[in-house]
Amino acid sequence: MYAREVEGRTLTFGVSGMLFRDGLVMYDRQTETLWTQVDGRSVNGPLRGRQLRILPAVHAMWKQWRTLHPTTRVLRKGGEFRSAYDDYNRNPARLGIMGRRNADNRLPGKERVLGLRVGGAAMAFPIAAVRDARLVQTDVGGTPVLLVAPSPDLPVLAYERRVGSRDLTFRLESPDGRPVLRDVETGSTWDMSTGRASAGSMTGAQLNPSSAYSAFWFGWRGYFPTTGVWQASARPARE
């Protein structure tokens, strides 16, 4: 998800019909510059070299999203009752348009990952492993981040753990049955759905949400070849 304003001009985007590393290429109707959908880079045209500002989005199952945000509004549907790629999504053997191979066996090709990009670095978090861990705290590109998945009813949410110049460490608690994050350093409690401190000395402070991109492993790895992979076993003592 991106801001559509570039250097004071509002752009509207269309589908170019091109792919870059198997990812969609957009064009803007104002300048016909080509932009990558996956990371918002202009790859050709008058605005070449610019970067769209990435807005933090949450990828979630509908039921999870609605549980988290009961007052959400939803893009009106035109009769799409299943994914156009339903069969493809379910078939572990089908990798991409041209029949890609899984170039990196750190994970199975169709493993669902959440991809984070922070400070130019990329990290893939296998969703199943994050759900098992419930709270993941690690660094990506030198920035401390957390992923939290307190229950199967809720989406995995990702935030940076740095507030101002202070790095925070969190615990997942549920004092009244409702999961909250509490930071070890100040004991403040934080609302997971907004990333805002709701009690304690940090009240009102805000964690920056990280955009976590739901992708198949082979697709994420194909686009970001130098990506890391978070492994639960490497961080057994962090929770």
Add this chain to the structure above:
Amino acid sequence: MAGFGLPVTIIVLSVGLSLTAQDAERIEVVLPRDAIPSIDDPAFDEADTAGRVMADNELVIGIVGANEQRAYSTWQLDRHEIVNDVFEGRPIAVTW
């Protein structure tokens, strides 16, 4: 975009672009421009209305603002790829 890597069978139409050698290696033309139509005038439903046509396991892309939250179904985005929207007064592109 189905976790990127479009799965549909597509014939490569042409590759005659004015790109640098480096990018030309990597950009493939697979469909005519706008063969997949973006959504430029999005309309929204309340959760109760939407809930009647949404599946529990339907992957959505969500955004949280100061006063509003919006969700965009990727099942719908599979057929449109881009929504040109305005959220809390700010022009945004929801892409998949």
